[in-house]
Amino acid sequence: MFRVSGEAPESFFSGASRASQPTRRLRVTNLRSAQAKAVDVAEAEEFLRMFHAENRDSGSLQQRLDRMRYEVDTVGxxxxxxxxxxxxxxxxxxxxxxxxxxxxxxxxxxxxxxxxHTVSGVAAHCVQHLRMATNNGKIRPVISIFPPETPRRPAPRIWNEQLIRYAGYQRRDGSVLGDPRYTGFTAAVRSFGWRPPREPGAFDVLPLVVETLDEGPHMFALPADVVREVPLTHPDLPWFGALGLRWHAVPVISNMRLSIGGVSYPAAPFNGWYMGTEIGARNLADPDRYDLVPMLAERLGLDTSREDTLWRDRALVELTRAVQHSYHEAGVTITDHHTESHRFLTHLAREESAGRKCPVDWSWIVPPMSGAQTPVFHRYYDNDRQLPDFFTDDDATRRALHGGPPRFA
Structure with a gap:
């Protein structure tokens, strides 16, 4: 189904090392159009009324509603x-x-x-997104919104779960070098022609895969200068830095569908900045990810023979401390789960004072470490979904974890 050919546009790789320049274009035949449904007029009206209610200087609501209905009647x-x-x-x-x-x-x-609308254009703007968001370490929240899905034409897609993720290499003995979550995606892009470094490591940045109806999926290597990474050290453990751990500075989610007033934007990568527990208590600690807690417990000399020694908890704290310390030392924006929990309650109070509901998924808002020590733990929340919102795209998740087949094949 795939054949590999071609090079990336030179302008896309400006400033990158020569080794990072090659791209692979995955040619696909027998493309078909995935027709989207017409916009739900009631959902569009609800959004436009919200927009005008919160933006009083935005002109005539009735004229805007009439124009929207005409466009939907005409082109869907x-x-x-x-x-x-x-x-x-x-x-x-x-x-x-x-x-x-x-x-x-x-x-x-x-x-x-x-x-x-082109794969090279989407890829180039994803690179620019990373430059803007990184902002020399002062992370800036950014969203890049590409064309929406329409009844006449499907929108571009980004295969990656986040713009920056690390490869996972399955070894013959069943172990994994790198991130086990992305072994399927890594195998897929390797079969398409991506070449890992001569000596593969635990933190090799995966290529970006962008797909359109006309061009099919193409691969692009991210230039090294836009992938800022933070080497991890510990404030009290001199040996920690020798472990060679690191993580990237900006979490740009790229597989969620943005829905605004009935219009769906499948390619809309967005970012905030990291909370330390996302890296230290999840990405580097989860058993199905880097699973570093047992190794750290051993290095710390903890008694791992029984669970009631709480060795997992103690190692998890030190790993998360290392993340917080390292990002601060590198001048890269990061927050901690205690500070952010208090800030979230400030947000909740502001929303309530504005007369708005604030949907909350308790299992995600409560941090993965020391949850009961944070104020977000001890209360109930409204979990009714509100629009506009971001939606998990099952098809995008499948591609992000396992690669192909192409969306439009």
Whole structure:
């Protein structure tokens, strides 16, 4: 189904080392169009009424509703104004039930990229997104919104779960070098022609895969200068730095579907900044990820013969301390779960005072470490979904974890 050929546009790799420049274009035949349904007019009306209620200087609501209905009747969808797109993306963050960092929703930088239709164009703007978001370590919340799905034409897709993720190499003995979550994706891109470093490591950045109806899926190597990483050290354990651990600075989620007023944007990568427990208590600690807790417990000399010694808890704390310490030392924005829990309650109070519901998924808002020590633990929440919002895209998740087949094949 795939054949490998071609090179990436030179402009896309400006500033990258020569070794990072080759790309692989995955040619696909027998493409078909995945037809989207017409926009739900009632959902569009609800959004436009919300937009006008919160933006009093936005002109005539009735004229806007009439224009929207005409467009939907004519082509099955409608085009958001730039102001509506910006507002919708910010409110989607405001409504994200799984996000603890929503206090900053108004600061989201929205990039309107709805006229970018080529794989190279999408890839180039993803690279630019990383540059803007990294911001020399002062992480900036950014969303890049590519064309929406329409009844006439499917939208571009980004296969990756996040723009930056590390490869997982399955060994013959069943063990994994790197991130076990991405062994399927790693195997897929290798079969398409991606070549790992001569000496594969635990933190090899995976290529970006972008797909469109006309061009099929293509691979692009991310330039080294846009992938800022933080080497992990510990404030009290001199030997920790020799472990060679690191993590990337910016978490750019790229496999969630943004829904605004009935219009679906499948390619809309967005980022905030990391909370230390996301890296230290999940990415590096989960048994199905890097699973570093047993190794650290051994290095710390902890008694691992019985669970009631709480060796897992003690090692987890030291791993998360190392993450917090290292990001601070590197001048890269990061927050901790205690501070962010208090800030989230501030956000909740503001939403309630504004007369709005604030949807919350308790299992995601409560941190994965010391949950009962945070104020978000000891209360109930409204979990009714609000729109606009981000939605998990099952098809995108399948591609992010396992690679192909192509969306439009």
């Amino acid at each position: 969808t409608y085009r958001h104004t730039e102001a509506e797109l910006t507002f919708g993306a910010r409110v989607a963050w405001r409504n994200s039930a799984r996000c603890i960092g929503r206090l900053y929703w108004k600061s989201l930088k929205v990039r309107d990229l709805r006229d970018v």
